[in-house]
Amino acid sequence: MENFRKHLIEEDTSLKDVLQKLNNLAADAILFVVDSSARLIGSLTDGDVRRGFLKGFTFTDPILKFVEPNPRFLKMGKYSMETLIEYRNKNFKILPVVDDDMRVTTVINFRLTRSLLPVNAVIMAGGRGERLKPLTDTTPKPMLQVGNKPIIRYNLDRLLSFGVNEIWISVRYLGNQIEDHLGSGAELGARIHYIRENDPMGTIGAVSQVEDFPHQYVLVSNSDLLTNLDYEDFFIDFIRNDAALSVVTIPYKVNVPYAVLETVNGHVVSFKEKPSYTYYSNGGIYLVKKEVLKRIPRNTFFNATDLMEQLIKENEKVISYPMYGYWLDIGKPDDYIKAQEDHLHIKF
Numbered sequence: 001m002e003n004f005r006k007h008l009i010e011e012d013t014s015l016k017d018v019l020q021k022l023n024n025l026a027a028d029a030i031l032f033v034v035d036s037s038a039r040l041i042g043s044l045t046d047g048d049v050r051r052g053f054l055k056g057f058t059f060t061d062p063i064l065k066f067v068e069p070n071p072r073f074l075k076m077g078k079y080s081m082e083t084l085i086e087y088r089n090k091n092f093k094i095l096p097v098v099d100d101d102m103r104v105t106t107v108i109n110f111r112l113t114r115s116l117l118p119v120n121a122v123i124m125a126g127g128r129g130e131r132l133k134p135l136t137d138t139t140p141k142p143m144l145q146v147g148n149k150p151i152i153r154y155n156l157d158r159l160l161s162f163g164v165n166e167i168w169i170s171v172r173y174l175g176n177q178i179e180d181h182l183g184s185g186a187e188l189g190a191r192i193h194y195i196r197e198n199d200p201m202g203t204i205g206a207v208s209q210v211e212d213f214p215h216q217y218v219l220v221s222n223s224d225l226l227t228n229l230d231y232e233d234f235f236i237d238f239i240r241n242d243a244a245l246s247v248v249t250i251p252y253k254v255n256v257p258y259a260v261l262e263t264v265n266g267h268v269v270s271f272k273e274k275p276s277y278t279y280y281s282n283g284g285i286y287l288v289k290k291e292v293l294k295r296i297p298r299n300t301f302f303n304a305t306d307l308m309e310q311l312i313k314e315n316e317k318v319i320s321y322p323m324y325g326y327w328l329d330i331g332k333p334d335d336y337i338k339a340q341e342d343h344l345h346i347k348f
Contacts, residue, residue, distance in 0.1 A: 003189070004104075004106045004107035006021075006024075006025065007025070007028075007030065007031055007032055007094065007096075007107045008031070008032055008034055008038070008104060008107075009021060009031045009032070009033055009034070009044070009063075010033070010034060010035070010036065011033055011034070011035055011041055011062075011063065011064055012062075013033075013063055014059075014063075015049070015059050015061070015063055015066070016059060018031065018044060018049070018063055018066075019049065022044070022045070022046055022049075027111070028093075028094060028109060028111065029045060029046055030043060030044070030045050030093075030094050031043065031044045031045075032044075032071065032096045032104060032107065033063065033064070033067050034103075034104055037101075037103060038103045038104050039098075039101065039102045039103050039104075040071070040073060040096055040098050040102050040103075040104050041064070041067060041069070042064075042067035042068050042069045042070070042071055043067065043068045043071035043096075044063065044066060044067055044068065045068075048066050048067065048068055049066050051066075052065060052066035071096070072087060072092055072095055073095060073096045073097065073098050074087075074095055074096075074097045074098070074108070074116065075097075075098055075099075075100070076097050076098065076099050076105055077118055077215070079118075081115075081232070081235070081236055081239070084115065084116060088110050088115075092110075093109065093110050093111055094107060094108070094109045094110070094111075095107070095108050097116065108163060113160075113161060113162070113163050114161050114162050114163075114232060115162045115163050115231070115232040116162075116163035117162050117163050117164050117217075117231060117232060117235050118215045118216070118217060119164050119215055119217045119218065119219050119231075119235060119287070120164070120166050120167070120168070120213040120214060120215045120217070120218050120219070121159050121164050121166075121167045121168070121218070121219045121220075121221065122167070122168045122169075122170065122195075122206075122207050122210070122218060122219070122220045122221070123142075123152065123155055123156070123167060123168070123169045123170070123221055123222075123223045124170045124203055124204070124206065124220065124221070124222055124223055125140065125141075125142040125152060125169050125170055125171055125175070125178055125223035126170050126171050126172030126173060126175065126197045126200070126201075126206065127141060127172075127173065127200075127223075127224070128141075128173045129141030129173070129224075131331055131332050131333075132144070132330075132331070132332070132333060132336060135333075135336070136173075138174075139174065139177065140171075140173055140174040140175065140177055140178060141223070141224050141330070142155075142178060142223040142224060143174075143177050143178060143181065144330070144336065146226065146330075146336075146339045146340060146343050147340070147343045147344070150181065151223065151224060151225075151226065151330060151339075152169075152178065152182075152223050154226055154343075154348050155221060155223060155225065156182070156185075156188065156190065157188075157348070158227070158228070158229070158231070158348060159219075159231065160188060160189060160190055162231040162232055164219065164231065165185075165189060165190045165191060166190070166191045166193075166214060166215075167185065167190055167191070167192050167193070168192075168193045168194070168195055168207075168210055169182070169192060169193070169194055169195065169223075170194075170195040170196075170197060170201075170206035170207075171194055171195070171196060171197070172196070172197040172198075172199075172200065175194070175196065179194055193210075195207075195209050195210065199301075200301060201299075201300070201301055201302065202301045202302045202303040202304075202306070203222065203284070203303045203304045203305075204220055204286075204296060204302055204303060204304040204306075204307055205296060205297075205300055205301055205302035205303070207220060207293055207296055208293070208296040208297065208298045208299070208300070208302070209298070209299075210293075213290050213293075215290070216289065216290050217235070217238070217287060217288070217289060217290065218287070218288055218289075218290055218293060219231070219285070219286070219287050219288075220285075220286045220287075220288065220304065221284065221285045221286070222284035222285070222329070224329060224330045224331060225283075225284055225285070225327065225328065225329055225330070226326070226327075226328040226330060226339050226342070226343070226348065227283075227285075227323070227325070227326055227327045227328070227348070228325045228326045228346060228347065228348050229248060229285065229323060229325060229327070230325065234246070234248065234285075234287060234321055235287065237319075237321055238287045238319070238321070241317065241319050242317065243287075243289075243317045243318065243319045244288065244289055244292050244311050244316040244317050244318060245286060245287070245288045245289075245292060245307070245308060245311055245316070245317075245318045245319075246286065246287045246288075246318075246319045246320070246321050247282060247283065247285070247286050247304075247308065247318070247319075247320060247321065248283035248284070248285040248286075248321050248323050248327075249280035249281060249282065249283055249320040249321065249322050249323060250280065250281045250282075250283045250322075250323050250327055251278050251279075251280055251322050251323070251324070252278065252279045252280070252281050253276055253277070253278050253279075254276065254277045254278075254279065255274070255276050256274060256275050256276070256277070257274060258274065259271050259272065259273045259274065260272050260275050280320055280322060282304075282305070283323050283327055284304075284329065286304055287321075288307075292307070292311065292316070295307060295310055295311070326342070326346050326348075328342065
């Protein structure tokens with residue numbers, strides 16, 4: 001996400017400075033006026049300034065005379081996706097996001113960001129990448145280049161485009177290369193935290209090391225995926241179904257070239273002529289309620305499938321989200337070659 005502070009001005013700013021800032025913002029020309037504690041007072045656009053002049057205000061008047069005092073905003077953690085989508089559909093291009101004290105915490109620009117999901121993310125990036133040797137002898141798999149950037153950057157950039165900007169990355173094998181490349185995430189508009197695995201902890205075990213997540217929903221993803229998954233639709237489907245866990249699944253169709261007979265005790269009770277069956281494979285991307293993560297044992301090898309099995313046994317709601325867009329698990333050399341070709345044609 002972009003540096004939102006360029007959209008903020010304090011209430012004692014001169015009108016000349018306001019106009020200069022609006023000019024610098026070009027197509028994104030809207031400012032949010034805040035007090036000394038960053039609490040939202042109102043908004044200012046070129047149109048507000050023009051209307052002020054028509055009312056007789058001058059350059060020497062305080063900018064509060066020009067301000068729109070009732071701007072639209074989102075309250076962090078308390079807005080619904082329906083509200084966000086409604087604002088977006090009504091062409092509200094830029095909105096401030098405030099906390100309970102009306103302090104501006106960020107600004108969402110729908111020209112640059114698709115959504116603002118109330119979700120934290122964990123990217124599992126500690127694996128050895130055995131099947132991609134010798135490429136992974138000196139480079140961790142998430143840092144292998146696809147086009148002009150590492151695989152993990154595609155994952156990060158996709159999450160950021162949906163407003164998911166507080167992200168934990170689990171690292172182990174050559175993890176220093178990942179940390180050196182991404183750092184704190186500030187240059188990307190993210191806040192990146194690192195989970196360091198001393199020993200392999202499975203596909204979700206390392207999440208137990210996070211003491212708490214700010215949001216009530218957590219997305220856990222493998223780091224070796226290339227996908228154009230619509231995270232907003234994934235989240236809305238999860239909320240609509242009130243699930244404990246949702247897993248992205250990859251439809252896999254099997255065409256049987258012969259008639260298939262159903263038998264009971266040797267008796268044919270039905271048959272289907274050359275049927276097709278669709279199976280759903282695990283896509284390695286999960287969305288869970290935060291409290292579900294308490295079931296992960298600390299400092300223990302534990303896979304996401306172990307968590308799913310436990311939830312199913314406890315009659316918790318585990319759902320499938322079929323992925324009909326692009327998805328590629330870069331696990332083998334052939335997959336890596338395919339990724340190099342596909343990224344030229346697919347928008348991630």
